Amino acid sequence: MTSEEPTWLTAEQQRVWRSLHGVLLLLPIALDRQLQQDSELSLLEYYVLAGLSEDPTGAARLSDVAFLTNAELSRVSHLAARLEKRGLLVRRPDPADGRYTNAVITEEGRDLVRRAAPGHVATVRKLIFDALGEAGVPELGRAMDRIGTALSETDVPRIPGAGRRPPPGS
Template identity: 50%
Template sequence: MEPRWLDDHEQAAWRRLVTLMTALPAALDGQLQRESGLTHFEYWVLSALSEAPDRTLRMGCLAGSANGSLSRLSHVAGRLERRGLLRRRPDPGDGRVTLATLTDAGRDAVVAAAPGHVDAVRRLVFDALTPEQTRQLLEIGDRVVRSVETERSP
């Protein structure tokens, strides 16, 4: 069966999307590391915990919230734990599950990092878009995420 090759317009859009998927995270990661000493993934982990009830999530749920694998999260959580930003413990209701809890120091770190991060997001993304383009970006993102999730589903 012959592949469904991309036409010139699709090829240009795809290349731009790939550039976006690599350049934007690198720029956000650099800003966070320079100003807060956190990687973008660490920031997402701390941010997800800061928004969770009791600042606590199961590690599996936290991995999903941060868009990372459980293995990657475990490595990063160990690093954050050594820095006193989160702590892990067995779930008292299910000893097979590990809970991650944001410490007060972790909350302070994410609160301190948030203004610089949101400023970078605004400068790099939203200042370049019209309100209509922002609406379209949300719609496009939703459609692509649904497509990816459908592909992952058994």
């Protein structure tokens, strides 16, 4: 019986991996703090409301919201209850299949997302795009596309719309 020695990361690969891992850990914390401070929303709450506001119907099944936010369905259900108490969304049975529950954004929810978005975008710009500089943006885009392609070749589910380029002028 033989066992192959693992192919370890080079020193440079290890440095880059640790840097990426640090960004994956710290970026959500920084974004969450900004949203909490400016809008009294958590990052998860913001992404739920923003996602609903971008849907033409303003609605989505809670199970879909859980998938898109990488959160457990029970966590999203509790979050929806909190947002409903704040008047930011309502929960309704899915008209296509009553076994599911939809989250539907309210006008108050839409207003809060509109007010929160500029600060969130400014923080994303400062932490990512300003740090990259103009030349670094396409470089990072290509790197993320390659990593996304590698992930798509695994059994990890794809996020709808990930990697999709927005229409010109948006």
